[in-house]
Amino acid sequence: MKETDMLTMRGIHKEFPGVKALSNVDFTLRKGEIHALMGENGAGKSTLIKVLTGVYPLDRGDIRVEGIEGAVINHSPEEAQKNGISTVYQEVNLCPNISVAENISLARQPLTKWGAVKWKKMNKTAEAALEAVGLKIDVTKTLGDYSVAIQQMVAIARAVDVQCKVLILDEPTSSLDDQEVKKLFEVMKSLKNQGVSIIFVTHFLEQVYEVCDAITVLRNGELVGRYDVAELPRVQLVAKMLGHEYDDLAQIRSQGGESLSGESRETILDARELTKAGSIRPFDLEIGKGEVIGLTGLLGSGRSELARLLFCADKPDRGELSFKGEAVRAHNPIDSLKRGMAFLPEDRKEEGIIGDLSVRENLIIALQARTGMFKLLPLSKQNELADKFIKILSIKTASAETPVSQLSGGNQQKVILGRWLITDPDFLILDEPTRGIDVGTKAEIQKLIVQLAREGMTIMFISSEIEEMLRTVDRLCVLCDRKKVGELKNENITQHNVMAAIAGGNQ
């Protein structure tokens, strides 16, 4: 460990059953620097942090902290705090049922010599801590009464208030508005001047270039490299995160201005200035019948959020949405289903498959939900539909009555896809339908998408794998930092253009 280093992690290994989450990762944090930890979903950022702070046990590796003799292994967040590492985790990790002040000083309340909590002093300390992050609120109120953004600021205030050497901020800005982000950056810079080292995890490229000194990029649980911010242009960073070399720098150009022309298709969905605070900035989107439209962007760029607005899973703050020529007023997923939309959500692994039910039952469930609980579909009809879709999707199963849990992951995926196809939607949203399945099945699903579109179904395809988008979509929307930054069409859809659009998105 060098004199200038605050924290070093060497050869970090972490394995979960069946998954290598981290393999041989090195990480160095210098004194008084703000260090961005970047990577796509599943890259291992959060795991690295949780290993460091003792939430997960470390399999192998060596962690050293400045001022502490020998290797440091934290067995719990409590221990990590004692070793000078303070963390704000991705989701607000505070207790909503107790007061703001208590949340700030939990586990280290000021006590009288008899061991009683000094409430007044605790409230005063909390007020001071919040003032440091520019917040003036009633600290005696229950935390849950405040908005998520304020809760996030409280979490930050707590982490800062714990006297620490290393401050870890795991996506602290995802629920903050611009003003709050600015304030947070001020706080971070002032801490940096006091000699605190900060690990900053974020999806927002803009923020990295605004506040960070160094970047470490992870991909698939492996270290890609450590770079100085000044020496790594945006495009290179995007390329390193996605794992493709971006060789031709000359081609960088913003695609933001390009619009769709010569659209001859009948419009099925039209969104104007649709927006929801904290999830996606205003966007326009027109989708033609039978079109396959792709949505891409880095994780957290607002892909799923956009889709959720279109499906009415979330209520927009402003803007207009019309579907099949009719303005959509009631924002309710059930109505969307009835209107002929279907949505395959991203986190279906937990929510989608009902393992103990048969393939038939899993296939039929969405259609049954649409017809109503009391109008049971006749068994003959169920069998007919099930057999048909097992064939269409070539689901490999012993029979329609086999429990879904006995199928392989890829086939389970097809069953969920089939579940929505059975409802015969006019507009189908697929959020990451190919994640975590083998190449063969991927290709089959891609083929199916193209074929369905040819038959007149409109499909929105969301994926972070640009290559598969290239093969499937007619038109590609690129999102960055919750904003639609570009649209690419036909021959313009290339790796380079997509990366350029992401990198140039907010310049």
Added chain:
Amino acid sequence: MNLIEQAKRKVSGSNFLLMVTIVMFAIMYLAGILIYSRQGFGNMQTFMNMLIDNAGLIIVASGMTVVIITGGIDISVGSMVGLSCMMLAYMMEIKGMKASTAVGIVLLFGIVFGTVQGWLISYLKIQPFIVTLAGMFFARGLTAMISVDQIAILSNQNFLDMANKNIYLPFGAIVNKRGIKLFPFIHPSVVIALITLAVIWYVLKYTKFGRSVFAIGGSEQSAMLMGLNVRKVKMSAYVLNGFLSALGGFVFCLNTTSGFVEQARGFEMEAIASTVIGGTLLTGGVGTVVGSFFGVLIKAIIETYIRSNGTLSSWWNKIVLSLLLCFFIVLQSVFAALRRRRG
């Protein structure tokens, strides 16, 4: 900030549910005085009798409140009360032990019992319902092993003195027909119960342990990430509850002065009901022992109504209690829904 706003803030949050309970109690009490004035409902002694009859329940409900605030549950307490009574009766009557020794052993047993349950729940992460269900069967079985016959405590004079001692209060006297002033009295059991209540209130409000209990009930994961030793705190809550159920058993025994297999059957449910009526959320994180105290009193008032009336079936007790429980649970979810909308 003006006074009204301050009052509003006081009422908001968990205090609101507590206020409802207290107001409910006040209304029921006043109604009782109006309806059953001839039966002497308004006498201070009637109120004191409620405390005397329910001293054990007050203690057990206090412990239950702590456990429920952590987000857990303990349904072994009824059997523990029954077992405590049986152990006391057996040790004092059959073995001829001193009262203090017998009580000491019972309390120690409560701590050990709570420790085992707490360890299983917090360190092995087994559902509290299952662990304490096993504990409930175990304690009841053990009671029957000691004796299937009722053992009445007749010979231990120290214990009986403590059970029957009248502590007269210096206020609230009534004058009877012969012109003699009668002061209301309580038994030592009530003193023990009220001291316990005060101590638990203080522990929950002012100690690190107490505040940790709330934090864990709000979000175990968050509390862990904020650096609390969740397992230790949870285990301590069950140890405390084990102790309190034994103490509650001792106080219960002061009222019954006997041990019997069927004793205090369903007592755990009464404790849970009182706690819920008192504004403690079964999901954890919100609650007060003061509320549970009033929850016990509301149950006691219904019993007193029925006794005063004289013709009502005592099963009305259960019916009214069930309606009240429903009312409070609905109130809690309405309250939670409002809160979500505001958030």
